[in-house]
Amino acid sequence: MTTRHPERHTARLRLRQWSEADLDVLAEMDADPDVMRYIGDGSPGTRERTAAALARMRAVWDERGYGLFAAEERVTGELVGWVGLAVPAFLPEVMPAVEIGWRLRRRSWGRGYATEAAREVLAFAFGEAEAGAGLERVVSICHVDNHASLRVMTKLGMTYDRTTRVPAHGQPVRVMAITREEYHSSA
Template sequence: MMVYFETQRLRFRDWKVEDLPDFRIMNDDDKVMRYFAEKLTEEETDRFYSIIQAEFRSFGYGLYAVETKHNQEFIGFIGFHWANFISEFTPCIEIGWRLKSEAWGKGYATEGARACLKYGHEILKFDEIYSFTSKINYSSENVMNKIGMVKIREFEHPNISEGSTLREHVLYASRKFADTL
């Protein structure tokens, strides 16, 4: 099993088939999936797992499985995704996170996203990394602010139906050389 990097409390690693049961539960949790168009069925989670694996094979990076170091418990993912829906800023490298609700409120998302952003710029040599979420997802937007990303604009996500409260999104960016631009 490949470990990509660690923080004080978290380990970013390859996915294991043993992660799938917890991943399925997480993607079917009303709280976790509150800001998504719908929860994922087991079959949809398994397809998502396959997409994650394919991105690692194709790009050498992806949505890293995240576990706590003190007990090796899988708590979700934080990492990079190749966002390619139709928009003015895509295709792009997106940083994203999804943690099971039991892991919330402990600072894991901020700690992990900050380390992942640094890894993306310093090791993977990404010049620009984007993040976006529905405008009403204040928790994720708060993480974007805490890790030093800058709000670029708001947009309507083309893959979310008109009239949905989730359609309006915020777009943030992190540029490797932002201070020199």
């Protein structure tokens, strides 16, 4: 039987499922204009929108068997953000696809957390049976000016797929991708 709500660990992070107690930190993160600069149309989020997103993040695991992990520091237990897998329906031209993505609190930037956590999520994405999602290909999508996320994608071994625009708001994005075969040959 597949584990529907797995927990993963890295040297410094615990990737876990969500709880209602995470709302305050998520709302603070989503309200930060610097954090949201390259997300969607760049508008900071509201607490209500974040609460709805948290409910969806919790439910999607049951629907798909994968989703977004809450990422917390193992030593302090502090939530630093999220990393995980989602369906990028906002960009129809890449569908069907599964995207790896991340969002971290500003004070957690520059510590290598996104790369560390995303490597573990890719291991989950390409894992089999109880060990993972069994995916064949994963994409990652970022605003063309989001050089920090592009560096993470490159460190993960992802390669350029295309540059395009998100239909809903016209923002230019870069799509990177990695296959199961590429992942295992580089691991």
